[in-house]
Amino acid sequence: MNLHQLRFVREAVRQNFNLTDAAKALTTSQPGVSKSILELEQELGVDIFERHGKRLRGLTEPGRTVLQSVELIIREIESIQRIGKEFAAQDSGNLTIATTHTQARYALPKVVQAFAQQFPKVRISLLQGNPQQVAEMVLKDQSDLVIATEAIADIPGLISLPCYQWEHVLVVPPGHPLLQSASITLHDLAAYPLITYDSAFAGRSKIDCAFSDCGLQADVQLEAIDADVIKTYVECGLGIGIIAGMAFDSQRDTGLRAIPAGHLFGSNVSRIAFRRGAYLRSYVYTFIELLAPALTRDLIEQAMLGAAHRGDD
Incomplete structure (x- = not known):
C-alpha cells in the first residue's frame, strides 16, 4: 500500500x-x-x-x-x-477563505487590507457561495477558513466560533412613508412589496420566521444573494429592501435611507470555522484575530482541544 x-x-x-x-x-x-x-x-x-x-x-x-x-x-x-512549509517560511504561503458575498463585500475588505500589509508574501484567495457551499469547501480542503452566518454553526466536521453580531436594516428611497413612523411593525411591512436575500443567505430564515410567528405573509417580490442588487431595485421603486446592516453605507448609498430593523428580526451572528483536526498556520491565527479580536490564538486552540476531546468520547 x-x-x-x-x-x-x-x-x-x-x-x-x-x-x-x-x-x-x-x-x-x-x-x-x-x-x-x-x-x-x-x-x-x-x-x-x-x-x-x-x-x-x-x-x-x-x-x-x-x-x-x-x-x-x-x-x-x-x-x-x-x-x-510553515517552519521553512513563517511569513509566506497561501490563505484561502470561503465566504458569502455579503461578508466578502462588506466585512472583509479592511481585514484583508490589514492582513496583506502585515503578510505581503501571503497570497489570499476568496471563494464565494452560500453557507452550505462554503462549508463544503473547507470540509473538502479547498479552503482554510469559512466565514458565514449561523448556518455553519452545527455542521459536523467543523469547529465554528462566533465573530460578531449584526442586525438587518430596511432600505427605502428618500421621502418614503416609513421614514415618518416612530416604530415600524411587521404589520406595516406586510403592506409593502419586499426585496431581500435568497433563502440560503444573510439571516433570511429569521425574516421568514418573524412574519410567520405573527401570522403574516411577507410579500417578497424579488430575492437576491447580493445586497447591491437589492439596493439597486429599491432605487428603481420595486419595494422595500431588507439587507444586513453592514451592507449599507450612507456615504455611498446616497439615494437610499436606512431604518434599523433589529427589533423586528433580532440579531444575527457571523461565524468563522475551520475543519476539525486542521493545522492552522501562524498567519491564519493572525487573520482570525484581525477579523474578531476576541478570538485569540489561545482561545482558538482551546476550542480545538475541546473538539478533540469530544471526538474521543
Whole structure:
C-alpha cells in the first residue's frame, strides 16, 4: 500500500468515478490509476468500487469505510507537509477563505487590507457561495477558513466560533412613508412589496420566521444573494429592501435611507470555522484575530482541544 494508491482512490470518487478525469487531475495516466486501484483492492482483499465492465459505478460498502480512512490519512499527511512549509517560511504561503458575498463585500475588505500589509508574501484567495457551499469547501480542503452566518454553526466536521453580531436594516428611497413612523411593525411591512436575500443567505430564515410567528405573509417580490442588487431595485421603486446592516453605507448609498430593523428580526451572528483536526498556520491565527479580536490564538486552540476531546468520547 502506498500514498499514490490512496490519492487515486480519493480522486476517483471526487471525479464522479471517472478514471480519465481522475488521471488528468493528478497529471498521470488512466491505465496507471486503474492498475494501482486494482492492486490496492487485491492487497486489501475487498472491492473498493462497484464496476460495470471496466467502468467504476460507485463505492462498495467496504469501499465507503476505506474512503473514510483514506481521507483521514491524506489530511494528516497534508497537515504534516504544511507544518514543514510553515517552519521553512513563517511569513509566506497561501490563505484561502470561503465566504458569502455579503461578508466578502462588506466585512472583509479592511481585514484583508490589514492582513496583506502585515503578510505581503501571503497570497489570499476568496471563494464565494452560500453557507452550505462554503462549508463544503473547507470540509473538502479547498479552503482554510469559512466565514458565514449561523448556518455553519452545527455542521459536523467543523469547529465554528462566533465573530460578531449584526442586525438587518430596511432600505427605502428618500421621502418614503416609513421614514415618518416612530416604530415600524411587521404589520406595516406586510403592506409593502419586499426585496431581500435568497433563502440560503444573510439571516433570511429569521425574516421568514418573524412574519410567520405573527401570522403574516411577507410579500417578497424579488430575492437576491447580493445586497447591491437589492439596493439597486429599491432605487428603481420595486419595494422595500431588507439587507444586513453592514451592507449599507450612507456615504455611498446616497439615494437610499436606512431604518434599523433589529427589533423586528433580532440579531444575527457571523461565524468563522475551520475543519476539525486542521493545522492552522501562524498567519491564519493572525487573520482570525484581525477579523474578531476576541478570538485569540489561545482561545482558538482551546476550542480545538475541546473538539478533540469530544471526538474521543
